[in-house]
Amino acid sequence: MPPRKLYFENLRIGDELPAMAKAPIDRVQLARYAAATNDYNPLNIDELQAKAIGMPSVVAPSTLGLGFLGQLVTDWARGGQVRRASARFTRMLWPGDTLVCKGRVSDRWGEGGRYFVELDVWAENQKGELVVRGTVALKVFYSFEDETRFRTGQPPLIVNVPRESLLHAPPAPAPAPSSTASKPPKGKPAASKKPAKKATRSAPKKKAAPKKPAKPKKTGARKPAKSSKRKK
Amino acid sequence: MLDRSAVGRTTPPTLNEVERGAIRRFAEALGDYNPIYFDGEYARASGFSNVAAPPSFPISFASGSDLRELVGVPSRSLLLGEVSFEYERPIVAGDRLLVTSRVAEIADRTGPAGRVEVAVIEDEGRDEEGHLVFRARRSYVVRATRES
Numbered sequence: 437m438p439p440r441k442l443y444f445e446n447l448r449i450g451d452e453l454p455a456m457a458k459a460p461i462d463r464v465q466l467a468r469y470a471a472a473t474n475d476y477n478p479l480n481i482d483e484l485q486a487k488a489i490g491m492p493s494v495v496a497p498s499t500l501g502l503g504f505l506g507q508l509v510t511d512w513a514r515g516g517q518v519r520r521a522s523a524r525f526t527r528m529l530w531p532g533d534t535l536v537c538k539g540r541v542s543d544r545w546g547e548g549g550r551y552f553v554e555l556d557v558w559a560e561n562q563k564g565e566l567v568v569r570g571t572v573a574l575k576v577f578y579s580f581e582d583e584t585r586f587r588t589g590q591p592p593l594i595v596n597v598p599r600e601s602l603l604h605a606p607p608a609p610a611p612a613p614s615s616t617a618s619k620p621p622k623g624k625p626a627a628s629k630k631p632a633k634k635a636t637r638s639a640p641k642k643k644a645a646p647k648k649p650a651k652p653k654k655t656g657a658r659k660p661a662k663s664s665k666r667k668k
Numbered sequence: 669m670l671d672r673s674a675v676g677r678t679t680p681p682t683l684n685e686v687e688r689g690a691i692r693r694f695a696e697a698l699g700d701y702n703p704i705y706f707d708g709e710y711a712r713a714s715g716f717s718n719v720a721a722p723p724s725f726p727i728s729f730a731s732g733s734d735l736r737e738l739v740g741v742p743s744r745s746l747l748l749g750e751v752s753f754e755y756e757r758p759i760v761a762g763d764r765l766l767v768t769s770r771v772a773e774i775a776d777r778t779g780p781a782g783r784v785e786v787a788v789i790e791d792e793g794r795d796e797e798g799h800l801v802f803r804a805r806r807s808y809v810v811r812a813t814r815e816s
Contacts, residue, residue, distance in 0.1 A: 468697035
């Protein structure tokens with residue numbers, strides 16, 4: 437079964453990733469993760485040593501939470517490739533913690549036939565406390581056509597999309613850009629072919645701080661496309 | 669106490685062979701059963717050249733033990749505060765990467781809990797032709813414990 441793809445043309449700032457709830461972290465997982473990362477820090481796997489230095493139990497490596505965020509994004513991205521990922525760890529992770537991972541599209545842009553989507557991602561524990569938060573940039577195809585071109589060795593589809601977050605910048609003092617893009621007046625010289633650079637280009641990128649969404653979206657609530665039933 | 673003279677210290681390139689089995693065990697440890705980590709055909713249909721490595725997989729390249737050599741304190745005394753990865757292309761099974769780690773910064777910072785020592789390590793992985801594949805940056809703070 438060919439994987440379903442995620443395309444740039446269908447994404448918008450503010451789109452939310454379906455929230456992903458993980459099973460509680462347990463000590464078996466910590467042992468497996470220690471083996472998989474080849475990092476046998478005793479504080480992650482040796483209860484006695486952890487207690488000896490005053491910790492209530494072993495602690496999970498914070499990168500485990502990052503791994504969960506990677507899962508959130510990769511599940512959603514369906515073939516989109518992670519180009520950049522960063523995370524800040526704000527709280528320790530303990531056995532028994534149950535994390536819910538969430539994310540939202542914070543920006544998107546395309547230039548020279550390459551298309552990127554930026555996401556704010558974060559995870560909360562069972563008390564609703566933020567444990568890790570980060571950003572991820574994905575490279576995606578613009579559309580099915582763009583992908584087909586790539587696969588058949590043709591040049592990419594070129595659609596220049598300025599960083600969309602800049603379009604949402606606070607209103608500039610300059611008059612609003614007129615939307616004459618579709619029909620340039622006849623008398624104008626051909627120089628106006630290039631899309632007008634946005635005046636806000638040099639403005640510092642405004643990050644929409646991920647205000648916590650009030651409710652986690654139900655996971656797995658993906659409805660099968662309803663085929664309009666028509667009885668013959 | 670971090671070794672202040674460590675800034676600039678760099679490990680020799682270490683060959684990391686990205687094995688399918690290692691990717692599988694990493695994904696399983698996360699509880700992540702996305703077929704791009706397990707099924708080569710599915711991964712190729714998804715646009716990867718082979719079974720892909722999860723985004724945080726380079727963590728497994730840096731073993732905790734080299735931190736002691738790099739900054740003078742064992743990894744158990746360090747708390748990872750931030751990490752970032754940049755990829756030139758996805759890492760896939762069969763990659764042979766030469767990975768180096770470098771101490772980029774050692775500093776004192778004032779945080780909510782007072783003054784803390786911070787160490788920043790930068791890693792980079794190149795293929796055998798010397799092409800950059802990924803960069804990583806890890807920021808640690810020295811853990812305050814009752815350890816003597």
